[in-house]
Amino acid sequence: MLEKPIKKWFVHNSRLSVAPMMDWTDRHCRYFHRLMSQHTLLYTEMVTAPAVLHGDRDRLLHFDPAEQPVALQLGGSDPAQLAQATRIAADLGYAEVNLNCGCPSDRVQSGSFGAVLMENAPLVADCVAAMRAATDVPVTVKCRIGVDDQDPAVVLPDFIARVSSAGVDRLSIHARKAWLQGLSPKENRDVPPLDYDLVLAMKGLFPHLHLSVNGGITTLDQAVAFLDRGMDGVMIGRAAYHTPADILLDADARIFGGGLSRTAEDVVHLMIPYIESHLAEGGRLGQITRHMLGLFQGRPGARGWRRHLSEQAHADGAGPQVVLDALDHVTRLAA
Structure with a gap:
């Protein structure tokens, strides 16, 4: 396995991150969030690799340098397209490129990316290997613990092992299954039960990887508790959006040991x-x-x-x- 060390900023800033959320974490949202926390890692909305290659890049990918550190989340399943999109993202100055293996929407499924990729770990490994070969910018993965009738206790460690063997050393794990048949994207955010213990167990199985837990986390107290239990990072979604002051105004002091102090x-x-x-x-x-x-x-x-x-x-x-x-x-x- 070709190894690249996790960069120091990467370890530091990814202790807390705001999840990529469609229609929410656009550049205006990220600028607003950055005014509350100097260190928290911010993510774009998911952008598909074909859109990066053929769409309006200024509209899709523009960000203010003040947003840094900011990561681009890509959707796709074609290694060559993802490699090209990753190279473009690196040239634009993104601090990280993340592959979406967790979104359960019908549109994403029909494009053979998002959570459906949990069913094809070898393809994901090929994708991230191509992405890593395109740049020195960190390449990461956001995934679920499984989909549909998969057994997460079997599927998740195999998925992580295959992806890490391709050179990825950081994953964010949404601690729920995605039910691609029978639940809407909204229901997939709430209905499948959370299995934090399984995610915590992955840190024991893969101590050399940087693993963040995501899903159902609504307070900084919960975030601190996960870090205290050995997780490397915590990713917060809707709570960071709907109650940003509760999450982000104290994040620098409580999670990072210092930074901004604003009202x-x-x-x-x-x-x-x-x-x-x-x-x-x-x-x-x-x-x-x-x-x-x-x-x-x-x-x-x-x-x-x-x-x-x-x-x-x-x-x-x-x-x-x-x-x-x-x-x-x-x-x-x-x-």
């Missing part, structure tokens, strides 16, 4: 120049503020904040003052 109000004010720049380029306010709705979740004034942004951000000519007016709903009650 949610600080983050709002720091977003204003970014919003102004986006509007000057012809963008619309709502494209950014939709990611900010949960910033004050659980605090007095949170409902007024959400309502004001929801009602005003999509109006013609809406600008930064809409955001500052929404913030007044929170600051008046905090005074």
Whole structure:
């Protein structure tokens, strides 16, 4: 096996990551999240390898350097296409390229990638070997513990062994099966039971690999507990999106031992120049503020904040003052 050492930043930043989420973790979301945590590893939405090769790369792949460290998640099952897309991602400056082996949507299944790849570990090994040969940027995999009637206790260690033999030294494991027959993508995020013990057991079987646990983790307390139990990293999805302040504002101190120390109000004010720049380029306010709705979740004034942004951000000519007016709903009650 051709080995490449895990880079130091890679070990550090991937102790906590925000999961790639379709329609959610776009560049505006990532910029917003980065203002709350200096160190947390951020992921793009999944982009298919053919889209990278033939689509609008500026729209699909553009990111602000301030988002770093940021990883591109690719979807695909053709080794040559994935290698080309990986090379492009590396040239654009992405810090990592991740192969999606966990998405259960019908569209992904029909394209023979995503969670259905759990049924073809040799193909995944070929894919990641080609990706690694294309660049020195870390290549990683995000997977489920199995699909449909597979026995995860058998399938998962075999999958990890085959992928790691192709040179991948980090995987993020969603601790649920994906039911490709009978459950919707939404149901696949909640209905299959979580098996954290199996994921923890994989760290015992593969101590040389960097393994992150994903699925159903909603607090930093849970993240710290998994790290204390030996996991190398924790990946948080919906909670980091819907209640970002609860997850990210304390992440640098609790997970990384230091970094940013900001309030949610600080983050709002720091977003204003970014919003102004986006509007000057012809963008619309709502494209950014939709990611900010949960910033004050659980605090007095949170409902007024959400309502004001929801009602005003999509109006013609809406600008930064809409955001500052929404913030007044929170600051008046905090005074």
